[in-house]
Amino acid sequence: xxxxxLMKGNEAIAHAAIRCGCDGYFGYPITPQSEVMExxxxxxxxxxxGMVVLQAESELAAINxxxxxxxxxxxxxxxSSSPGVSxxxxxxxxxxxxxxxxxxxxxxRGGPGLGTxxxxxxxxxxxxxxxxxxxYRLIVLAPSSVQEMADFTVLAFDLAxxxxxxxxxxxxxxxxxxxxxxVLPPFVPRRTDEEVRNQCPWATTGKxxxxxxxxxxxxxxxxxxxxTNLRLQRKYAQIVEHEVRFEEVQCDDADYILVAFGSxxxxxxxxxxxxxxxxxxxxxxRPITLWPFPTKEIQRLAKQVKGFMxxxxxxxxxxxxxxxxxxxLVPVEFxxxxxxxxxxxxxxxxxxxxxxxx
Amino acid sequence: xxxxxxxxxxNLVYTKTKIxxxxxxxxxPGCSHGVIHKLISEAIEEMGIQDKTIGVAPVGCAVxxxxxxxxxxxxxxxxxxxxxxxAIKRLQPDKCVFTYQGDGDLAAIGTAETIHACxxxxxxxxxxxxNAIYGMTGGQxxxxxxxxxxxxxxxxxxxxxxYGFPLKISNLLAELDGTCYVTxxxxxxxxxxxxxxxxxxxxxxxxxDGKGTSVVEFVSTCxxxxxxxxxxxxxxxxENMFAKYPLGDLKDTEKKHYEK
Amino acid sequence: xxxxxxxxxxxxxxxxxxxxxxEACPSHILGMSQHCNTKGYHYVELKDEEACVGCASxxxxxxxxxxxxxxxxx
Numbered sequence: 001x002x003x004x005x006l007m008k009g010n011e012a013i014a015h016a017a018i019r020c021g022c023d024g025y026f027g028y029p030i031t032p033q034s035e036v037m038e039x040x041x042x043x044x045x046x047x048x049x050g051m052v053v054l055q056a057e058s059e060l061a062a063i064n065x066x067x068x069x070x071x072x073x074x075x076x077x078x079x080s081s082s083p084g085v086s087x088x089x090x091x092x093x094x095x096x097x098x099x100x101x102x103x104x105x106x107x108x109r110g111g112p113g114l115g116t117x118x119x120x121x122x123x124x125x126x127x128x129x130x131x132x133x134x135x136y137r138l139i140v141l142a143p144s145s146v147q148e149m150a151d152f153t154v155l156a157f158d159l160a161x162x163x164x165x166x167x168x169x170x171x172x173x174x175x176x177x178x179x180x181x182x183v184l185p186p187f188v189p190r191r192t193d194e195e196v197r198n199q200c201p202w203a204t205t206g207k208x209x210x211x212x213x214x215x216x217x218x219x220x221x222x223x224x225x226x227x228t229n230l231r232l233q234r235k236y237a238q239i240v241e242h243e244v245r246f247e248e249v250q251c252d253d254a255d256y257i258l259v260a261f262g263s264x265x266x267x268x269x270x271x272x273x274x275x276x277x278x279x280x281x282x283x284x285x286r287p288i289t290l291w292p293f294p295t296k297e298i299q300r301l302a303k304q305v306k307g308f309m310x311x312x313x314x315x316x317x318x319x320x321x322x323x324x325x326x327x328x329l330v331p332v333e334f335x336x337x338x339x340x341x342x343x344x345x346x347x348x349x350x351x352x353x354x355x356x357x358x
Numbered sequence: 359x360x361x362x363x364x365x366x367x368x369n370l371v372y373t374k375t376k377i378x379x380x381x382x383x384x385x386x387p388g389c390s391h392g393v394i395h396k397l398i399s400e401a402i403e404e405m406g407i408q409d410k411t412i413g414v415a416p417v418g419c420a421v422x423x424x425x426x427x428x429x430x431x432x433x434x435x436x437x438x439x440x441x442x443x444x445a446i447k448r449l450q451p452d453k454c455v456f457t458y459q460g461d462g463d464l465a466a467i468g469t470a471e472t473i474h475a476c477x478x479x480x481x482x483x484x485x486x487x488x489n490a491i492y493g494m495t496g497g498q499x500x501x502x503x504x505x506x507x508x509x510x511x512x513x514x515x516x517x518x519x520x521y522g523f524p525l526k527i528s529n530l531l532a533e534l535d536g537t538c539y540v541t542x543x544x545x546x547x548x549x550x551x552x553x554x555x556x557x558x559x560x561x562x563x564x565x566x567d568g569k570g571t572s573v574v575e576f577v578s579t580c581x582x583x584x585x586x587x588x589x590x591x592x593x594x595x596x597e598n599m600f601a602k603y604p605l606g607d608l609k610d611t612e613k614k615h616y617e618k
Numbered sequence: 619x620x621x622x623x624x625x626x627x628x629x630x631x632x633x634x635x636x637x638x639x640x641e642a643c644p645s646h647i648l649g650m651s652q653h654c655n656t657k658g659y660h661y662v663e664l665k666d667e668e669a670c671v672g673c674a675s676x677x678x679x680x681x682x683x684x685x686x687x688x689x690x691x692x
Contacts (some may be wrong), residue, residue, distance in 0.1 A: 061470065064435060064471070065444055067435075207408055212430050213430045214430070359690070360667075364625045365627060371689050372677035374629075374684070386634075392680075393680075551678045
């Protein structure tokens with residue numbers, strides 16, 4: 001019998017990490033995600049699974065600790081919120097280039113600048129378009145429930161190790177702070193040293209009976225660096241082909257599609273209900289992977305609907321990817337709130353009718 | 359007796375250690391980095407820890423250290439080596455972990471990582487090459503640049519009114535409860551080289567034994583950056599650098615036991 | 619009369635001609651070759667084979683680990 005627990009989204013991440021055999025966490029306090037580290041410290045996994053938990057001196061140090069741990073083939077992660085994730089971008093770029101598997105959690109708050117501690121989705125561009133320097137991508141998962149905070153923690157690690165690439169859990173402050181019921185993933189023991197060496201033969205586990213392993217993102221020769229870039233792009237093409245995830249609500253007969261992720265997708269479900277009550281055939285497309293983006297699915301839907309509207313806690317970021325996918329076939333509109341203000345389903349429906357349903 | 363009679367394995371007194379690769383080093387002729395790389399390699403060989411030593415290379419002239427010392431290596435972002443080493447050692451406590459950093463890397467951009475790794479008493483060795491200049495980028499002012507010393511970004515000499523003072527960061531690190539061993543060495547003469555190797559071995563052993571953070575500063579030359587011949591640079595170092603950065607142990611104590 | 623006799627073998631391709639070994643040699647018997655190596659450096663050579671005592675001072679100070687020293691007791 002599954003045990004159902006009540007907890008915050010941030011707490012669910014911590015519990016899921018311990019349970020999926022995570023080796024280490026390195027973080028720095030910032031609202032609204034501090035419960036991730038607080039929960040880990042309270043649980044003391046170093047006494048049970050042997051997981052290392054360390055409060056770093058900064059987000060910069062934390063992401064570089066993740067680099068060091070991931071370079072040893074260990075299952076490591078960090079968590080932060082928007083301003084802190086900006087600080088981590090240097091390290092994320094290095095990790096992506098060095099092709100190290102790890103997890104970065106961003107429980108977004110309103111920006112730019114110091115901004116606000118209220119929820120936001122305005123780090124979409126930063127997460128899916130790069131964020132740091134150079135041509136690289138993160139696998140970006142967007143949970144919309146406490147259950148998915150737990151489930152996607154496990155999934156994000158699995159994908160990271162499948163492709164030797166950093167993955168990101170892009171949640172917003174609502175999902176991080178709200179309490180819901182959750183069924184935590186089953187306990188999986190941490191990998192043994194031998195299992196780590198077998199899974200990650202490239203890792204810095206000590207030069208024993210092999211050539212020395214070097215974790216680096218440096219290549220002074222242009223041709224070598226170009227090949228690194230092309231190798232990364234080949235990998236990203238594989239991810240685009242195999243790892244797109246999304247959820248659809250009443251899209252089959254829809255005339256209009258609301259596109260929303262994270263907490264906005266929950267509001268979106270209510271908007272669909274309200275719209276249908278008024279006879280507007282509205283469907284909801286919820287991208288679960290923000291990168292790779294469900295471009296093909298949007299292209300398919302664009303042939304059978306009259307328009308799309310993107311609902312976001314930003315001034316409109318994901319809407320650009322929706323427009324790229326729709327490519328002018330039908331109108332693509334945007335509605336959103338910023339700075340921590342959360343849109344109501346009712347006002348969203350009004351916007352939908354004004355902008356799209358004519 | 360001819361050279362041929364002498365050149366026999368049983369008569370060998372000194373040669374390149376096998377821990378040092380055959381890859382020619384990119385350093386300028388006479389660069390202190392070469393000697394320090396050699397000493398670290400020799401220490402690893404003599405201690406028999408090639409299979410359990412993991413190095414962290416910096417950004418700076420020593421960025422390619424991993425091409426020359428034949429052990430597992432991670433290449434850090436500028437200044438972040440102590441954070442990376444922290445995780446490597448915490449996640450693989452049976453390993454011997456060291457960082458190799460220059461003065462810009464350790465004492466400017468990476469000051470926070472350096473101080474906090476030392477303050478936590480991470481069981482790592484920090485090898486700190488202080489030549490008072492940014493070598494790789496072409497000889498700019500470093501936090502350790504001496505007063506009055508000319509560099510590309512203080513071409514009229516370091517004016518302490520404008521640019522602050524030479525940073526004696528090892529003294530600062532010695533003050534921290536997490537460090538167990540802080541020493542200042544040089545590698546310009548045979549006697550100093552012998553002492554420097556002893557310091558390296560001690561620092562590596564401390565990492566293995568979990569005694570806390572060891573810092574070995576090497577007061578070094580950058581003859582290209584200083585625009586001197588290697589020999590002249592050594593003389594200039596003795597005369598000027600040692601006055602500000604005197605050689606010797608700054609701290610050598612058993613760290614107090616602490617609960618992790 | 620020296621109690622030891624030594625010799626120095628130079629890895630001429632590795633030598634960068636920094637001359638630190640020349641300065642370090644207590645017997646002052648190292649000097650630079652007239653010839654250049656493949657990288658264009660004048661490499662070091664033993665100028666007086668008879669006088670080397672195999673003290674290895676040159677080897678210690680060499681930044682490029684290009685000197686191998688042998689010695690025998692006389």
